[in-house]
Amino acid sequence: MDSSISVTTDVVIFALRGDDLQVLLVKRKLQPFAHQWTIPGGHVIPHESLEDAAVRVLFEKTSVRDIHMEQLYTFGDVKRDPRGRTITVTYLALVPGPLAVEPGPDTDDTEWKSVYKLPEMGFDHANIVTYALKRLRYKLEYSAVGFRMLPPEFTLTQLQRAYETVLGQKLDKRNFRRRILQAIVIEQVNKRTSGEGRPAMLYRFRDDAVSEVKTRRLFP
Amino acid sequence: MDSSISVTTDVVIFALRGDDLQVLLVKRKLQPFAHQWTIPGGHVIPHESLEDAAVRVLFEKTSVRDIHMEQLYTFGDVKRDPRGRTITVTYLALVPGPLAVEPGPDTDDTEWKSVYKLPEMGFDHANIVTYALKRLRYKLEYSAVGFRMLPPEFTLTQLQRAYETVLGQKLDKRNFRRRILQAIVIEQVNKRTSGEGRPAMLYRFRDDAVSEVKTRRLFP
DNA sequence: GCCGCTTCGTGTCTTAGTGACGCTTTAGAG
DNA sequence: CTCTAAAGCGTCACTAAGACACGAAGCGGC
Incomplete structure (x- = not known):
C-alpha cells in the first residue's frame, strides 16, 4: 500500500586490506538500480529491532557477529x-581484516572496494x-x-598503519606510541616471529577498558 | 495492517529558563500512556522528509521555525x-529562551520541565x-x-550561565571568555542597561561563522 | 659465524595550550 | 557621595603536543 513507509537498514562495513580502507559493496541484480553497486541492506522485519536487523544483514553478508557496530544516521528523503x-536506518560496522565474501541470491557480485576509489552507486x-x-x-x-x-x-x-590508512595521513611513530599507550591498551608477553626485521611485541585490547572512552584528541 | 512498521518522529526541545535547563513535554490525552508525559511527536507523512516532519512537529508545539535542529538517534525496539x-526518528532542537506554549488538541497539557527533575514518562x-x-x-x-x-x-x-546550566558545573569566568573569544563571536557596540551592576557588552553570533565548528574542547 | 638487511623500540627539547587565581572599573540606587 | 553589584581583565605554572635520529633484535645468505 502506498500510504505507508517502508523501513530498511543498510550497513556500511569497513575493513582494512593492506594499506587500503575498503567497504563491502554488493551489485544489485534487481530493479531499481540493477547492476549498480550498493551497500548491503534489507527490510526491517516487524518482529526484529533495528539493531537486530542490521546484525542480520551483516551476518548474511559476512558471516560475522559480535563485532563493532553502531547506528550511523537515518536517511529519509522522500x-x-x-x-x-522508504527510510533507511544505517549502521557502521568494523570487521577485523579482509573477509572472503560470496554474492547472495539477489546480487550479481559482492566485493570489497577502496573508499578512495568508490564506483558509482545506486x-x-x-x-x-x-x-x-x-x-x-x-x-x-x-x-x-x-x-576493531x-x-x-x-x-x-599494525595499529599505527590502521590509523594512517583510515585517516589518510602519516603519523609520527614515537608520538603515536606515547599517546596510544597513555590510554588503554595492555601489552603481551608474546614475541612475534615476523619473517622480516626485528620481532615486535604483540598487544591486545583490554576487555576491562571501554573502547569508546572519550579521550583528548588522539591525533589532531 | 500488522505487517508494516509505523514511522514517527519525536523532538526533544530544550530551552533555558533562568538557571534551569528545561525540556518541552506534553501530557497525552489518548491511550496508550494516557495522562502521562511524553516528548512531542507525530507520524511521518509519506510525502514529507524526516527533517520536514520534525520541523512540523516543532512548529506545531512552539510556533518557531529556523532554529537549531539535528537528528539524534532512531529508536526501534520491537x-x-x-x-x-513503531520506530521513531528523534531530533534535538534548541530554542532561544522559554516560550509560551499551548496544549494541542490531543494533549491535556504542555509544559516545560526541568531536565534535572523529570517526571515519569510514557x-x-x-x-x-x-x-x-x-x-x-x-x-x-x-x-x-x-x-542557540x-x-x-x-x-x-549570559552565555557562560547557559553553558554552566547545561553542563551542570561552574566555569571560570576568565578562562571561559578567553576560550569563547578565541573562537567565533563578534562583539557589539551596544551597552546594556541592567538594573544591577555595571553594564555589560552585548555580543551576537557571527553569521559567517559556522556554529558547528569543531574546536578543541572548549570546556573539559 | 659474520655481515647486511629490515623492522622494532625508545627520549628530549621546544612550543602551545590549559587551569588556577583577585582586583579594579563602571553604573545605578539611595 | 557612597554603597552595591556585576563587568572586565593578565599572569604564571604545568601539561600536552610536535619534531626529530639512532641503537637493538632477529633473519637469511654467504
Whole structure:
C-alpha cells in the first residue's frame, strides 16, 4: 500500500586490506538500480529491532557477529527510493581484516572496494558511505576504535598503519606510541616471529577498558 | 495492517529558563500512556522528509521555525509502542529562551520541565531525553551551539550561565571568555542597561561563522 | 659465524595550550 | 557621595603536543 513507509537498514562495513580502507559493496541484480553497486541492506522485519536487523544483514553478508557496530544516521528523503517512500536506518560496522565474501541470491557480485576509489552507486548510498567515512575518522581521532579492524592480537605498528590508512595521513611513530599507550591498551608477553626485521611485541585490547572512552584528541 | 512498521518522529526541545535547563513535554490525552508525559511527536507523512516532519512537529508545539535542529538517534525496539511496531526518528532542537506554549488538541497539557527533575514518562521517552541531554553536553564541550538557546544578542555572562546550566558545573569566568573569544563571536557596540551592576557588552553570533565548528574542547 | 638487511623500540627539547587565581572599573540606587 | 553589584581583565605554572635520529633484535645468505 502506498500510504505507508517502508523501513530498511543498510550497513556500511569497513575493513582494512593492506594499506587500503575498503567497504563491502554488493551489485544489485534487481530493479531499481540493477547492476549498480550498493551497500548491503534489507527490510526491517516487524518482529526484529533495528539493531537486530542490521546484525542480520551483516551476518548474511559476512558471516560475522559480535563485532563493532553502531547506528550511523537515518536517511529519509522522500525520493530516495523510486519504488516508494522508504527510510533507511544505517549502521557502521568494523570487521577485523579482509573477509572472503560470496554474492547472495539477489546480487550479481559482492566485493570489497577502496573508499578512495568508490564506483558509482545506486540510491543515495554514495552519500551514506561518505558520511560513514567522516564519522569513522572522527571517532578515530577522539576515541580508540581502531582495534576493531585488527585481529585480536596486533603490533603497535599494525595499529599505527590502521590509523594512517583510515585517516589518510602519516603519523609520527614515537608520538603515536606515547599517546596510544597513555590510554588503554595492555601489552603481551608474546614475541612475534615476523619473517622480516626485528620481532615486535604483540598487544591486545583490554576487555576491562571501554573502547569508546572519550579521550583528548588522539591525533589532531 | 500488522505487517508494516509505523514511522514517527519525536523532538526533544530544550530551552533555558533562568538557571534551569528545561525540556518541552506534553501530557497525552489518548491511550496508550494516557495522562502521562511524553516528548512531542507525530507520524511521518509519506510525502514529507524526516527533517520536514520534525520541523512540523516543532512548529506545531512552539510556533518557531529556523532554529537549531539535528537528528539524534532512531529508536526501534520491537515493544516500544504497545499499539504495534513503531520506530521513531528523534531530533534535538534548541530554542532561544522559554516560550509560551499551548496544549494541542490531543494533549491535556504542555509544559516545560526541568531536565534535572523529570517526571515519569510514557513509551521510552525518558531514555530519549537522557540521550539528548548527553548529546547536548557533548556538543557544548566541543562545538559552539550554546548561542542557540539565547536571544540574538547576549552578554558573555549570559552565555557562560547557559553553558554552566547545561553542563551542570561552574566555569571560570576568565578562562571561559578567553576560550569563547578565541573562537567565533563578534562583539557589539551596544551597552546594556541592567538594573544591577555595571553594564555589560552585548555580543551576537557571527553569521559567517559556522556554529558547528569543531574546536578543541572548549570546556573539559 | 659474520655481515647486511629490515623492522622494532625508545627520549628530549621546544612550543602551545590549559587551569588556577583577585582586583579594579563602571553604573545605578539611595 | 557612597554603597552595591556585576563587568572586565593578565599572569604564571604545568601539561600536552610536535619534531626529530639512532641503537637493538632477529633473519637469511654467504
